Amino acid sequence: MFNKLVLNCINCQALALSVFCTLKDEELHDLNKEKVSYPYKKGQVIFTESDRPNGIYCVHSGKAKIYKVNSEGKEQIVRLAKDGDLIGYRSFLAHEEYQAFAETLEECVICFIPGSLILKLLSQNIQLSLNMMEHLAKDIITADQKSVDLQTKTARERLCEALVILHKSFGTDADGYVDIRLSRENIGNLTGLAIETVVRTLKDLDEDELIRLNKKRILIPSIPLLMDEARMID
Amino acid sequence: MFNKLVLNCINCQALALSVFCTLKDEELHDLNKEKVSYPYKKGQVIFTESDRPNGIYCVHSGKAKIYKVNSEGKEQIVRLAKDGDLIGYRSFLAHEEYQAFAETLEECVICFIPGSLILKLLSQNIQLSLNMMEHLAKDIITADQKSVDLQTKTARERLCEALVILHKSFGTDADGYVDIRLSRENIGNLTGLAIETVVRTLKDLDEDELIRLNKKRILIPSIPLLMDEARMID
DNA sequence: CGCGCGATTGATTCGGCTCAATAACTGTGG
DNA sequence: CCACAGTTATTGAGCCGAATCAATCGCGCG
Numbered sequence: 001m002f003n004k005l006v007l008n009c010i011n012c013q014a015l016a017l018s019v020f021c022t023l024k025d026e027e028l029h030d031l032n033k034e035k036v037s038y039p040y041k042k043g044q045v046i047f048t049e050s051d052r053p054n055g056i057y058c059v060h061s062g063k064a065k066i067y068k069v070n071s072e073g074k075e076q077i078v079r080l081a082k083d084g085d086l087i088g089y090r091s092f093l094a095h096e097e098y099q100a101f102a103e104t105l106e107e108c109v110i111c112f113i114p115g116s117l118i119l120k121l122l123s124q125n126i127q128l129s130l131n132m133m134e135h136l137a138k139d140i141i142t143a144d145q146k147s148v149d150l151q152t153k154t155a156r157e158r159l160c161e162a163l164v165i166l167h168k169s170f171g172t173d174a175d176g177y178v179d180i181r182l183s184r185e186n187i188g189n190l191t192g193l194a195i196e197t198v199v200r201t202l203k204d205l206d207e208d209e210l211i212r213l214n215k216k217r218i219l220i221p222s223i224p225l226l227m228d229e230a231r232m233i234d
Numbered sequence: 235m236f237n238k239l240v241l242n243c244i245n246c247q248a249l250a251l252s253v254f255c256t257l258k259d260e261e262l263h264d265l266n267k268e269k270v271s272y273p274y275k276k277g278q279v280i281f282t283e284s285d286r287p288n289g290i291y292c293v294h295s296g297k298a299k300i301y302k303v304n305s306e307g308k309e310q311i312v313r314l315a316k317d318g319d320l321i322g323y324r325s326f327l328a329h330e331e332y333q334a335f336a337e338t339l340e341e342c343v344i345c346f347i348p349g350s351l352i353l354k355l356l357s358q359n360i361q362l363s364l365n366m367m368e369h370l371a372k373d374i375i376t377a378d379q380k381s382v383d384l385q386t387k388t389a390r391e392r393l394c395e396a397l398v399i400l401h402k403s404f405g406t407d408a409d410g411y412v413d414i415r416l417s418r419e420n421i422g423n424l425t426g427l428a429i430e431t432v433v434r435t436l437k438d439l440d441e442d443e444l445i446r447l448n449k450k451r452i453l454i455p456s457i458p459l460l461m462d463e464a465r466m467i468d
Numbered sequence: 469c470g471c472g473c474g475a476t477t478g479a480t481t482c483g484g485c486t487c488a489a490t491a492a493c494t495g496t497g498g
Numbered sequence: 499c500c501a502c503a504g505t506t507a508t509t510g511a512g513c514c515g516a517a518t519c520a521a522t523c524g525c526g527c528g
Binding site: 472478480483484485492 | 516
C-alpha cells in the first residue's frame with residue numbers, strides 16, 4: 001500500500017535541523033541503513049492515539065499536525081511539525097501509548113526509525129542524549145507557556161501569539177506570507193478558539209493593519225507590533 | 235544565612251522515588267559528596283524567574299510549588315513538588331534561564347546538586363539519562379493534557395480533576411484527607427480559576443457529596459466518582 | 469480582644485461560544 | 499469549461515459560564 005522511498009541520510013537537508021546533527025559517521029550509517037522512508041499524501045494519518053510506539057518518526061519534508069480529540073469530538077492541535085522535526089518521540093521515550101493523533105497537512109516524506117536503533121544511538125552517543133533532553137526540556141517550557149496563555153490571554157492575544165509563533169517556526173514564502181496554510185478550523189484548534197472567533201478576530205487584526213489577509217494566506221508587516229499585541233515579552 | 239544540613243544520600247528516603255534510583259554505589263558516593271542540603275521555611279523562595287540555573291534541586295522532604303506570574307501579577311501554578319521530586323531540571327537541561335518561580339509550601343529540606351555533577355552523571359550512566367528522558371517525556375504528556383483540559387473542561391470538571399491528581403500524587407493522611415494543604419487561592423492558581431469560583435464549586439461538590447470539606451482539608455469518598463465528574467478516562 | 473488575611477456570598481458584567489443562515493471556494497465529473 | 503456538490507468561511511443574534519466587583523464573615527494569632 002505504501003511505496004518505500006530510497007533516501008540517503010548523508011544527503012538529508014533535514015538532518016542538520018534535527019537532534020541527529022551530532023551523529024558520527026558510523027552512527028549515521030546505521031541510521032541510514034535502518035530508517036525507512038515513506039511518502040504521505042495530504043491528510044494521511046501517521047499514527048493514532050493508543051497505538052503503541054515502535055520507534056520515532058522524523059519529517060523529511062512537508063508539514064504535519066499532532067492533535068488530540070476531546071470527548072465532544074473536537075480536535076486540539078498540540079504541535080505542528082516540519083522538516084527535521086521528530087514526531088512521536090514523547091510517547092516512545094515515556095514508554096507509553098501514543099496520546100495523540102498525527103496527520104500530514106500536505107504531501108510529506110517521513111522516515112521511521114526503529115526503537116531499537118534509537119535506544120542504541122542514545123546509549124552510545126551521550127551528546128545525542130543530552131540534545132534530546134534539551135529538546136524535551138524546551139518542549140515542556142513551551143507547553144507550560146501554552147497553559148499560562150490559555151489561562152490569561154484573550155482570544156485576540158492568543159491568536160496574535162499563534163501567528164508570531166507560526167511565523168517564527170515556518171518562516172515566510174517569496175511574497176512574505178507566513179509559510180504554512182491552515183484552515184480557519186485548524187487555527188481554531190491550535191489556539192483553542194471557535195472557528196467564528198478566529199474569523200472575526202483575524203478580520204479585526206486585518207482592519208487594524210496588524211496582519212494582511214489574502215484568502216488563507218497571512219502576512220505580518222511587523223512582528224514586534226504583533227508581539228506587543230500578544231503581550232509576548234521575548 | 236542558611237545552615238547547611240548534613241544528610242547522607244545512602245539513607246535518603248526520597249532517593250528511591252527519584253530519577254537517581256539507578257545510581258551505582260560510586261556515583262551515589264559522588265552525589266553524596268557534592269550535593270548540599272538546606273532547610274527552608276514555609277513560603278521561602280527556592281529560585282526566581284530569569285535566574286540562571288547552576289544545577290538541579292531535589293526535594294528531600296516537604297512540598298513546594300513552581301509557578302509563573304503573569305503581567306497582571308496573578309500567579310499560575312505550573313507544578314507541585316514533593317519528596318523525591320526534582321525542581322529546576324527543565325531550565326537546566328534546556329540551557330535556559332528559569333521560566334518560573336519556585337517556593338516552598340511548608341517546611342522543607344531541599345538538596346542542591348551542582349550542574350557539573352549532573353552532567354557527569356548523565357554522561358556516564360546511560361540508564362540515568364534514559365530515566366531522565368522518560369521523566370521529561372511524561373512531563374510533556376501531562377503538560378499537553380493540561381492545555382487540552384483548559385480548553386474543554388468546565389470549572390467544575392477542572393477542579394475535580396485537580397483534586398484527583400492531588401490525591402494521586404500526595405496521597406491521604408491518617409484521617410483520609412488529601413495530604414496537602416492549599417489555600418483557595420492556590421487551588422485557583424493551580425486550576426486557572428478565580429478564587430470565588432473555587433469556593434463556590436468546592437461548596438457544590440461538598441453538597442453533592444463528591445467530596446467532604448473540613449476547613450482547608452478535603453476528603454474524597456470515591457475517586458472513581460470524582461474522576462467521572464472530571465471526565466477523566468484514566 | 470482586636471487585627472488582618474483568607475473565605476464566603478451575592479450581584480453584575482462580558483468575552484467568547486453556540487446556533488443559524490448565507491456566501492465563497494474547491495474540486496469533480498460531464 | 500461549466501455546473502453542481504460538498505467544504506470552508508463569513509456574518510449576525512443570543513446566551514452562558516466564569517470573572518469581576520463589592521461586601522461581609524470568621525478563623526488564627528499576637
